Amino acid sequence: MTQTVPTDLAGRARTLLDLHAAPEILTLANVWDVVSAQVVAAAGAHALATASHAIASTFGYPDGENIPLELHLDMVRRIVQAVDLPVSMDFEAGYGNPGETARRAIEVGVVGGNLEDGMRPLGEAVAAVEAVMAAGREAGVTFVLNARTDALLRAGKDAPRSAVLGEAIRRGRAFLEAGAPVVFVPGLVAREEIREVADALGPQKLTVISVPGVSLPASELQSLGVARVSTGPFTQRVALTALQDAAADLLAGGVLPASTRPLN
Structure with a gap:
């Protein structure tokens, strides 16, 4: 039976797809709870993941799927309800x-998602992609x-790099043929490798993760044809680093940073 999905959910899905297809990266x-979602949304984000x-x-x-799915989905539902933006969920494998x-993710308001192939x-892996895309069609959501x-x-450490990149391209093309709009290749950070994979998959088909101290700026990724750059757990680590540094200063007899803003 086809699910009844609110019109605004279908609209959010279309908006998210258009954001990936646009020439601008x-x-x-990435967010992990309601307040992080609200803070990132207020910073000017067009979508959340x-x-x-x-x-x-x-x-x-x-x-690694150790958190119970019910608990995971409940947090995602809270995030979706707290913002007026399209939300993509990382549902691991x-x-x-x-x-x-x-x-189930669509039922709580999600309009996009990450799916790992785990090699x-x-x-x-293709069948899993097809199953996800079918769930979207059944719900009336792109x-x-x-x-x-x-x-x-x-x-492996000794694997020829050309063969590794070739396998990423082979799998990426198969996922695109199965209906996925974009392909995520974590671990891809070198300029020429990004260019190679982006050229092989086609314009606005590649997504990468920004790794602190390693990755190229978003503006340069855009020039290489990358559709999307996300941050995974690194945004939470940015927040935790600031918290730990502030706590260490305070415990050493100091004070909290004067730049602290009332964001909650």
Whole structure:
């Protein structure tokens, strides 16, 4: 049975898809709870993406689908309801049933998502992509799947780089053919490698993660044809670094930073 989805949800999905297809890069500072979502939205974000690692850490769970899906979805629901922006959810490898997980995510207001391939056999990974896209169609939503390949993250140290990049491209093309609008390749940070993969996948099809102290600026990524750059757990680490530094100064006899703003 086709689900009844509010018109505004379908509109948010279309907006998110358009943001990926635009020539301007979509920059997403990942969020993990309501207040982080509100702060990022107030900074001028056009859309939001959650970070599964950061949400799991918030509740004391390690990354890797260790946080119960019900708890994960409840936090995402709270984020969706707190902002007037399209929200994409990182649902890791799909919690054993990518299509059902996508369906449940859509029910709480999500219009896009990340799905890891975990370097499963390509046929299985493609079937997972197809299941997520089917869930979107059944809900009447143009679901914006950011299909992730772990080809670079899981490559052996001695693996020829050309072969690793070739596998990322092979998997990325298969995910695009299966209906995913964009492909996420974490671990891709070198300029020429980004150019190679972006050229192979096509304009506005590649997404990457910004790694502190390593990644290229968003403006340069845009010039290379990247559709989207996100931050994963690193935005939470920025916040935690500031907290720990402030606490250390305070405990050493100092005061809190004068630049502190009332953001909550």
